[in-house]
Amino acid sequence: MDRVKTEVLTGAEIVVRCLQEEGVEYVFGYPGGAVLWIYDELFKQDRIRHVLVRHEQAAAHAADAYSRSSNKVGVCLVTSGPGVTNAVTGIATAYMDSIPMIVLTGQVPTHAIGQDAFQECDTVGITRPCVKHNFLVKDVRDLAATIKKAFHIATTGRPGPVLVDIPKDITTQRCEFHYPESISMRSYNPVKRGHPGQIRKAVQLLLEARRPMVYTGGGVILSNASGQLRELVKTLGFPCTNTLMGLGAYPGTDRQFLGMLGMHGTYEANMAMQHCDVLLAIGARFDDRVIGNPAHFAQNPRKIIHIDIDPSSISKRVKVDVPIVGNIPDVLDEMLKLLAAALCEGRRPDPAALADWWRQIDEWRAKDCLKYDRSAAIIKPQFVLEKLYEVTQGEAIVTSDVGQHQMWAAQFYKFDRPRRWINSGGLGTMGFGLPAAMGAQLANPGATVVCVTGESSIQMCLQELSTCKQYRLPIKIVNLNNKYMGMVRQWQQFFHGNRYSESYMDALPDFVKLAEGYGHSGMKIERPQDVEPALREALARKNDLVFLDFITDPAENVYPMVPGGKGITEMILAEDL
Amino acid sequence: MRHIISILVENEAGALSRIAGLFSARGYNIESLTVAPTEDASLSRMTIVTSGSDDVIEQITKQLNKLIEVVKVVDLSEAEHIERELMLIKVRAGPREREEMKRMADIFRGRIIDVSDNSYTIELTGDGAKLDAFIRALEPGVIMETVRTGTSGIGRGNRILRA
Ligand SMILES: Cc1cc2nc3c(=O)[nH]c(=O)nc-3n(C[C@H](O)[C@H](O)[C@H](O)COP(=O)(O)OP(=O)(O)OC[C@H]3O[C@@H](n4cnc5c(N)ncnc54)[C@H](O)[C@@H]3O)c2cc1C
Ligand SMILES: Cc1ncc(C[n+]2csc(CCOP(=O)(O)OP(=O)(O)O)c2C)c(N)n1
Numbered sequence: 022m023d024r025v026k027t028e029v030l031t032g033a034e035i036v037v038r039c040l041q042e043e044g045v046e047y048v049f050g051y052p053g054g055a056v057l058w059i060y061d062e063l064f065k066q067d068r069i070r071h072v073l074v075r076h077e078q079a080a081a082h083a084a085d086a087y088s089r090s091s092n093k094v095g096v097c098l099v100t101s102g103p104g105v106t107n108a109v110t111g112i113a114t115a116y117m118d119s120i121p122m123i124v125l126t127g128q129v130p131t132h133a134i135g136q137d138a139f140q141e142c143d144t145v146g147i148t149r150p151c152v153k154h155n156f157l158v159k160d161v162r163d164l165a166a167t168i169k170k171a172f173h174i175a176t177t178g179r180p181g182p183v184l185v186d187i188p189k190d191i192t193t194q195r196c197e198f199h200y201p202e203s204i205s206m207r208s209y210n211p212v213k214r215g216h217p218g219q220i221r222k223a224v225q226l227l228l229e230a231r232r233p234m235v236y237t238g239g240g241v242i243l244s245n246a247s248g249q250l251r252e253l254v255k256t257l258g259f260p261c262t263n264t265l266m267g268l269g270a271y272p273g274t275d276r277q278f279l280g281m282l283g284m285h286g287t288y289e290a291n292m293a294m295q296h297c298d299v300l301l302a303i304g305a306r307f308d309d310r311v312i313g314n315p316a317h318f319a320q321n322p323r324k325i326i327h328i329d330i331d332p333s334s335i336s337k338r339v340k341v342d343v344p345i346v347g348n349i350p351d352v353l354d355e356m357l358k359l360l361a362a363a364l365c366e367g368r369r370p371d372p373a374a375l376a377d378w379w380r381q382i383d384e385w386r387a388k389d390c391l392k393y394d395r396s397a398a399i400i401k402p403q404f405v406l407e408k409l410y411e412v413t414q415g416e417a418i419v420t421s422d423v424g425q426h427q428m429w430a431a432q433f434y435k436f437d438r439p440r441r442w443i444n445s446g447g448l449g450t451m452g453f454g455l456p457a458a459m460g461a462q463l464a465n466p467g468a469t470v471v472c473v474t475g476e477s478s479i480q481m482c483l484q485e486l487s488t489c490k491q492y493r494l495p496i497k498i499v500n501l502n503n504k505y506m507g508m509v510r511q512w513q514q515f516f517h518g519n520r521y522s523e524s525y526m527d528a529l530p531d532f533v534k535l536a537e538g539y540g541h542s543g544m545k546i547e548r549p550q551d552v553e554p555a556l557r558e559a560l561a562r563k564n565d566l567v568f569l570d571f572i573t574d575p576a577e578n579v580y581p582m583v584p585g586g587k588g589i590t591e592m593i594l595a596e597d598l
Numbered sequence: 599m600r601h602i603i604s605i606l607v608e609n610e611a612g613a614l615s616r617i618a619g620l621f622s623a624r625g626y627n628i629e630s631l632t633v634a635p636t637e638d639a640s641l642s643r644m645t646i647v648t649s650g651s652d653d654v655i656e657q658i659t660k661q662l663n664k665l666i667e668v669v670k671v672v673d674l675s676e677a678e679h680i681e682r683e684l685m686l687i688k689v690r691a692g693p694r695e696r697e698e699m700k701r702m703a704d705i706f707r708g709r710i711i712d713v714s715d716n717s718y719t720i721e722l723t724g725d726g727a728k729l730d731a732f733i734r735a736l737e738p739g740v741i742m743e744t745v746r747t748g749t750s751g752i753g754r755g756n757r758i759l760r761a
């Protein structure tokens with residue numbers, strides 16, 4: 022309820038108070054003219070810590086990864102004009118992966134808006150297509166409620182980044198401060214519980230399945246439903262696959278886990294996806310990198326149940342039979358109840374059919390689609406990731422950049438728990454890895470945070486090595502240095518007649534010296550036998566950032582691979598070449 | 599298939615560009631778009647005429663519903679409805695054409711709302727097809743200027759869209 026004592030505060034004070042009320046620990050940001058009053062207020066308090074990045078893109082990535090790795094909400098703060106445009110890549114990255122995040126931006130004073138003022142840009146216009154919602158605050162009396170709405174919208178329903186654009190004069194104007202406890206909006210009421218009739222239908226289908234498959238995505242992680250997912254999959258004895266965004270929702274080491282599916286998914290996951298008769302899709306959006314050619318996917322008949330909180334994710338690319346619009350944990354709780362009752366009555370999936378299905382799956386598994394040459398004299402990138410998994414005992418938070426290294430990390434590091442695998446799937450943003458590691462490390466102070474990257478990606482937000490130094494972030498950077506934009510090179514090899522147009526990374530820096538230049542230490546590792554010792558040494562250095570530059574096979578490719586436009590079973594395998 | 603989508607939306611700056619932006623970003627087509635506040639000043643009502651397969655129309659309504667400021671969306675063309683569009687058309691009406699123009703306006707139940715020495719301005723309401731028919735019925739050379747509001751629509755009988 023209303024505070025007894027009413028306080029009159031400036032807009033800048035209100036911003037900081039709102040963040041405090043929301044329990045915000047960190048703000049990732051970069052100052053500038055339009056936000057100076059807000060910075061002034063940050064200076065005067067010590068409840069919120071400001072993390073000064075070296076480029077606004079990194080502020081957004083760090084705030085984003087702070088959310089991804091913790092289920093708290095990351096906040097970033099940038100100035101008007103170039104501050105905003107620099108942050109756009111980070112905002113779009115969060116948007117594509119449905120990550121809750123608050124972006125506070127300075128704006129020129131209200132009277133200057135539209136005058137082509139210094140450092141003016143149409144922030145609301147520029148960011149509109151890559152935020153869940155955005156606001157321009159035109160009256161200081163709306164400021165607190167707008168920030169409350171921003172947190173509410175960002176974290177409920179299908180999450181996403183929400184931006185609040187605050188003109189400079191608003192930060193100096195005063196009004197009574199009142200932070201609403203809760204907010205209701207007639208135009209925004211995300212559903213929670215799924216339709217009971219649909220849930221019943223779904224459970225019935227699952228019980229009748231002979232070749233079932235559970236396919237889950239980022240939604241399970243975003244909604245903290247991995248507990249229920251495990252219980253469901255275990256109760257039913259069904260196989261389970263995760264998308265790139267869903268890794269860790271189901272234990273990567275469990276026998277019922279078939280690995281990731283999709284363009285670089287495992288043979289068994291893609292085959293089971295194509296040949297199942299009942300598919301349960303949970304918080305996954307049938308992305309083109311997952312389903313490949315939808316017409317090919319549709320060639321095999323199967324019943325599809327799809328749970329998603331966003332109706333527009335359902336039947337977008339693939340028609341489904343039983344849509345369930347709802348919040349995953351609520352829906353799964355309901356399904357588990359119905360299942361328990363059915364099992365009590367002796368209704369269960371046909372054990373013989375299930376056994377046959379598992380026999381088939383094990384045959385597919387026996388292909389060992391992730392095998393690679395273990396006898397090579399040159400370091401294989403897959404080997405580094407296997408060793409990383411061993412040395413960290415699967416307990417690290419792994420952030421990644423974009424490219425081959427990202428796919429190998431997804432394939433070879435087995436995530437048993439959610440929020441450990443932090444990567445940009447939807448936008449595929451090179452440069453994400455290092456700032457993401459900063460956000461993840463700050464959200465999980467004691468944890469081992471590893472950034473798996475490539476020599477090309479790391480150069481896109483390299484300046485953040487300086488931020489890591491300032492805040493003593495003991496991140497371990499695993500640079501899989503193949504001297505190429507490997508993923509681009511791979512496509513050029515397969516689909517462009519080996520014409521490696523502009524994918525060779527010439528004039529690479531000496532990464533060890535570079536790390537040292539920033540006050541960190543680095544190691545260059547060139548022989549397979551040095552991989553494990555180097556990893557052990559680096560990981561033992563709990564308080565230091567260590568840059569591990571692994572010189573890896575420049576010719577290695579990611580397998581399996583489904584070429585663009587092909588069906589998911591039309592995989593190129595290592596053995597085919 | 600042509601569809602008429604009716605949208606109740608918070609009457610806030612930016613809501614229109616959010617909706618227009620959605621259509622252009624996702625490649626949906628807009629045949630016409632009209633918008634004005636309702637009797638409740640906090641709400642605007644928008645009518646968008648679009649076309650697309652059933653799948654596309656389903657996505658359009660889902661995507662519109664997802665916009666934070668959108669309160670309600672209906673596809674009017676799913677059931678009985680009435681649609682109207684207003685056209686103002688300025689035509690040449692010198693001594694030779696005057697009689698004929700008046701007659702044409704009457705046939706289409708148009709009203710002449712402004713007159714000069716050599717022109718009439720005619721107001722005409724109806725569905726889009728009727729307005730098109732009127733334009734086709736005129737000699738091509740006589741049209742000096744046209745302006746159309748785009749289609750507005752409402753459900754028949756007890757079919758009501760409100761917040
Ligand atoms: C180089 C590269 C290669 C790639 N290769 C692959 C690949 O081989 N395989 C692969 O899987 N991906 C791959 N991707 C990633 C791909 O582009 C997509 O980002 C990813 O597949 C989408 O994952 P998702 O379906 O889990 O959806 P997400 O983007 O994680 O979406 C989550 C879904 O869950 C829903 N949701 C959110 N919260 C809730 C809730 N509370 N309740 C219910 N539903 C909720 C959302 O509405 C949304 O539909 C690749 C990316 C890159 C950059
Ligand atoms: C910002 C950005 N620009 C371009 C691309 C296209 N792209 C995808 S992967 C890749 C190469 C990445 O090279 P590297 O970081 O060395 O990783 P590798 O594939 O070699 O492991 C490029 C250029 C991208 N994803 N992001």
Ligand SMILES: [Mg+2]
Pocket residue numbers: 424475476477501502503504505506507
């Ligand atoms: Mg590379």
